[in-house]
Amino acid sequence: MTTASTLLREQGLRVTAARVAALDVLDTAAHLSTDEIATAVRERIGSVSVQATYHLLDALTAAGLVHRVDLAGFPARYERRATAHHHLACRGCGHLVDVDCSAEDGPCVHLADRQGFAVERAEVIFWGLC
Amino acid sequence: MTTASTLLREQGLRVTAARVAALDVLDTAAHLSTDEIATAVRERIGSVSVQATYHLLDALTAAGLVHRVDLAGFPARYERRATAHHHLACRGCGHLVDVDCSAEDGPCVHLADRQGFAVERAEVIFWGLC
DNA sequence: TTCTTATATTTGACCAATTCCAATATAGAG
């Protein structure tokens, strides 16, 4: 098993209580907002500021240890799930569930004309009401 | 040709100078932000407040006369294009271009398990750098 | 172990996009 601190070290990131706690928290629940993560981290290590949580999540995201799910109209949320998937989102309450990608490998949607863009990824969001 | 005022009346909306101007503006340019629309409307009718523009765009959106493109990290933009399409977005500057939908009719992405959601639409965003 | 230094965290100010509210103006029915 790969512990949070090992993962952090592997990415050249310092191992701090807050970062370890954030990774642990995201291991047990998906789609948490910065605020929810800050609260959950506090339960584990006593205290963290919201700003530190923002910063720490930026660092984890940049290192690829977590993924940021940023849907318009709702605060950003974070997840650790590694495999390709999409999201089914409730436009009413923002509730989010994972949707397996229909394509086994590679993007399940393609782009014929790149129009001069360096395309990085395709994001698929199913909007509805839960 | 269907004029803006006819469209408004058809939807049971009052015909106001600001609404007509907003529809006209969106006829000539796509993907405009609320602020850009307010500015363009001012050039046509003299003045509008930003708040009125927000409100008016809400009304036009609710009536289905315009479509709101709301990508995380950038102010909402509006467009009038009727046919199904997706968007190619620059994560750097927010620049947005339309992408024809590969599927001729119906959604080009499907969902196997609805997980109790009333799914309304699938949004596909290609993220990259322009 | 202790020192050092680069990197994290904290605190607090600040910002942009948007919404809410009460007051005023106006479209369109009668």
Next chain:
DNA sequence: CTCTATATTGGAATTGGTCAAATATAAGAA
């Protein structure tokens, strides 16, 4: 032309998030 429901205005407030300076701390070197 009048009346009333609906639009617009202006101002304040909210939300989600960034920025910058001061302080604390992880982890490599002595």
